[in-house]
């Protein structure tokens with residue numbers, strides 16, 4: 329059998345010891361270790377964990393301040409205050425998105441992230457500038473990552489009148505999904521906000537990914553509204569809600585009917601394992617049939633000074649926040665940065681099997697739980713069958 333590269337003697341996520349043959353940009357064979365003939369170029373894995381690349385479910389390439397000297401965080405702990413702080417800051421930042429976002433892509437690709445969903449701010453002040461920058465990045469860095477773009481109304485749709493038309497134009501020009509933001513908390517008009525973003529999604533035949541920070545029963549009500557509209561639009565499996573803090577702070581009855589609505593509409597939830605706020609309970613949601621995936625969200629930007637974009641570290645943070653200690657639970661945190669977001673993003677050819685894309689990460693750990701728990705460094709990363717880091 330001809331192969332351009334063989335990863336020999338690696339531990340697969342299921343614990344088995346395997347050889348992985350790569351031809352071009354594709355996995356051509358996965359066999360028990362020692363069965364592949366010698367000859368091709370080899371990476372001796374010596375038992376290291378081999379996994380399909382990490383999948384970043386939620387990031388903001390346009391917001392990061394990487395590439396600039398560290399900028400002190402502007403205080404303010406409401407969504408509205410953070411939006412104002414960001415607008416103030418971005419008017420002074422000279423380094424273009426193409427530079428800052430490019431820096432972030434290079435950083436996360438080296439950690440082993442092969443595909444990402446990035447939101448991009450669309451508002452009446454900045455227009456489609458961020459989108460155009462992300463489209464440049466998508467092409468420039470196609471050898472490192474695949475990028476899916478969400479047109480994100482960071483300043484609201486009703487409050488910032490004129491944004492709906494810009495979102496529509498963004499989809500016309502190449503954005504992949506429509507975003508949304510706190511229909512109640514920012515726009516004070518749940519019906520108006522959801523009417524606007526769902527009609528754009530339906531017009532363009534795309535999915536949605538909506539930021540929802542609104543807490544408690546109000547946020548739960550909005551989640552059920554989103555689920556109802558998802559079903560009505562026939563968008564089951566194509567809608568995600570990011571953050572959904574409300575799911576971590578409502579009573580059992582409210583939780584039960586909200587989780588049921590999300591599950592039956594195929595609405596997925598994204599969490600980054602947030603610090604001081606309530607977080608969606610991952611295992612309870614999973615038991616109710618709701619898909620929960622992970623993302624980094626803000627990295628060194630006006631919203632947060634924290635983060636480096638390493639999704640193995642993100643899996644650890646989520647596992648830690650959710651008190652995941654048993655192997656199967658820690659492994660679930662790993663799935664939240666690999667197989668689960670791959671499904672949510674609709675990635676084709678994702679996996680560790682013949683015919684799948686040779687987008688892989690080799691991690692110095694003997695098992696998935698060990699890799700997550702210790703956030704193992706020193707990784708080797710392959711994209712399109714080529715070693716790009718390590």
Ligand SMILES: [Zn+2]
Pocket residue numbers: 386387388447539570625626
């Ligand atoms: Zn976000």
